[in-house]
Amino acid sequence: GAGVSQSPSNKVTEKGKDVELRCDPISGHTALYWYRQSLGQGLEFLIYFQGNSAPDKSGLPSDRFSAERTGGSVSTLTIQRTQQEDSAVYLCASSLGLAGGAYNEQFFGPGTRLTVL
Amino acid sequence: KNEVEQSPQNLTAQEGEFITINCSYSVGISALHWLQQHPGGGIVSLFMLSSGKKKHGRLIATINIQEKHSSLHITASHPRDSAVYICAVKPGHNDMRFGAGTRLTVKP
Numbered sequence: 775g776a777g778v779s780q781s782p783s784n785k786v787t788e789k790g791k792d793v794e795l796r797c798d799p800i801s802g803h804t805a806l807y808w809y810r811q812s813l814g815q816g817l818e819f820l821i822y823f824q825g826n827s828a829p830d831k832s833g834l835p836s837d838r839f840s841a842e843r844t845g846g847s848v849s850t851l852t853i854q855r856t857q858q859e860d861s862a863v864y865l866c867a868s869s870l871g872l873a874g875g876a877y878n879e880q881f882f883g884p885g886t887r888l889t890v891l
Numbered sequence: 892k893n894e895v896e897q898s899p900q901n902l903t904a905q906e907g908e909f910i911t912i913n914c915s916y917s918v919g920i921s922a923l924h925w926l927q928q929h930p931g932g933g934i935v936s937l938f939m940l941s942s943g944k945k946k947h948g949r950l951i952a953t954i955n956i957q958e959k960h961s962s963l964h965i966t967a968s969h970p971r972d973s974a975v976y977i978c979a980v981k982p983g984h985n986d987m988r989f990g991a992g993t994r995l996t997v998k999p
Contacts, residue, residue: 867934881936
């Protein structure tokens with residue numbers, strides 16, 4: 775009965791390095807979302823996965839950002855050549871997906887706090 | 892202008908007071924969410940609305956689709972209600988658009 779989990783909880787990296795952030799959604803949830811919350815800013819949508827469909831990448835801020843979802847479950851958000859402006863809390867959420875249309879409640883993970891020095 | 896506007900940005904109340912947080916949006920939506928973010932950063936979904944009104948304990952959420960407006964009410968507020976409350980709308984099935992949040996502090 776675990777909720778959405780994310781790892782690591784904190785990540786400090788140097789500018790220019792690549793980082794990978796992991797999200798384990800709730801079992802059985804076909805929809806998975808990545809969001810970003812920069813310091814003092816609101817939440818920002820990044821990418822959405824629904825089952826085996828092509829993901830909605832419309833929120834990714836640059837081509838340095840990419841995400842995968844393997845086997846319809848675990849997702850990895852990768853940021854290449856990190857910049858200081860990438861510092862933020864990266865949140866993952868999952869929901870039941872299209873079974874409930876747009877009306878499915880999203881369950882959020884605890885987030886990964888990324889600091890780029 | 893943001894697509895989702897919340898007011899007030901900050902709200903301080905005394906324990907026991909009735910609280911209202913407002914959200915106005917400018918896009919067509921399929922659903923509206925109210926989220927709660929505690930000081931530790933964890934986010935909890937409070938309500939998901941497409942019409943009318945929902946109640947859960949001391950929390951009530953209403954939405955007026957025609958006026959593109961939603962309110963979150965907290966009755967008999969308590970210090971543990973202190974958090975940031977975020978309004979989010981879904982223009983379609985995919986992305987969400989978020990308000991900047993309302994920081995609520997309830998003093999004992």
